[in-house]
Every structure is written in C-alpha cells, then in structure tokens.
Amino acid sequence: MKVKRIDAGDDTLLDLAASVWNDAQAMRLPMAPVPLVLVQDWSPFLAKSEDHGANKSLDVAALHNGKSLAVRLKWASEKHDQMPDLDSFVDGAAVLFPLVEGAPAMTMGAKGKPTNAWFWKANQKSAMEVVAESFTAVQRLEGKATSDLKTVAQHQNGEWQVIFRRSLANRDGLVQLPIGGNGKIAFALWNGGNKERSGRKSFSGDFMDFSIQK
Known part of the structure; x- marks a missing residue:
C-alpha cells in the first residue's frame, strides 16, 4: 500500500468529497472473521463465537x-x-499498526507486543487512539497532547465512508510515521447489526506493508 503525497491542507484531507481522493491509490481488501478459537486460553466465552465477520x-x-x-x-x-x-x-x-516486530494483528497485539489502533464507533463524535496488547488489554489515549486523531464519517446509499487523520509528528508510545519510510498496517470492521464487538469482527489478515511517499 502506497501513501501518495499531495499539496493540500489538513481540512482537505478530512473532506470526504475532496477531489484529491480521486488520485489516491485505492485497494480492495478481503475481510475475514477473526478465528476466535485461537483465544480459548484467555477467553473461553469469546472463543465460542462463530457467527461474526459479516463484512x-x-x-x-x-x-x-x-x-x-x-x-x-x-x-x-x-x-x-x-x-x-x-x-x-x-x-x-x-x-491498526504494530509497535514492535511480531505483534499480531488478529488479537490487536499480545503481552509485550503492543499495537496502536485508530478506532471509530458510529455512535461517538470523535475517534479514539488506543494502545493494545490484546482485545482485553486496551489503553485509551485522550487529549491533543497525546493524540490529535480526527475522523469524519458518512453513511449514504448503503455504504460507510470514514476518514482518519493524524499528525505525522512523532509521539511517545505511538506508531512512528516517517515520510519516505515503510511500515505495517491492518484493518478491522465491526457490524453492529450482527452484534459484533471486541474480538467479534472482520479483519484484513496479518499486517501488510505500506510506504509514505516523500
């Protein structure tokens, strides 16, 4: 996945109708249910879930x-x-971004292998930035001093569109996003009509490569 550099302001990046999005490299990812049987040791109840992954x-x-x-x-x-x-x-x-090598995307990290996630919920006005070491070990970060994550969302014609925007500036304990550098990224979706929450979700698989163009 390549992140193209454009000459535009921050407000434009957060505009769902902005024409600059026509030039972005888009990709369609298959989404699959998280195989929750793998979390049997720490959440037997969650491991029994079989009907999630609607998206x-x-x-x-x-x-x-x-x-x-x-x-x-x-x-x-x-x-x-x-x-x-x-x-x-x-x-x-x-x-979702890994904060250390070997952090698993499926469980949003593991003990000693944290991940950094940008999380949006349809009933909240603002998104959350979190650091997680599993579904059940999640620290929410609040306040601009910690994170300046912003989102905009729209549901139209049977489709959700959501844009996440965050500063590229380095922040302690969060993913580093260097211009001209490479990183790893993954994605997750929760379908509320299917009673999805926590580990009950669709995900894009293991972390994939992405690069931020100079």
Missing part, C-alpha cells in the same frame, strides 16, 4: 501532505449507529 470487503486509500496522514475506509453496510438495548451494538472500524 466481507473493505476499500482503503491513503494520502498525506507532509504534516498529516489520512486513511479513508469504504465498505458496504446497513447503518447501525444506535444502542437502544443492552444487546444492541454499533458499527465500527479501526486502522
């Missing part, structure tokens, strides 16, 4: 302007953005 594909594109990185996700789905009952859940999406 089957995800369109991804990314751009940067030398100051900020923006990642756009698009996928077909009904709109689930309300939680009227205890057994109701909302749609969600995440962009």
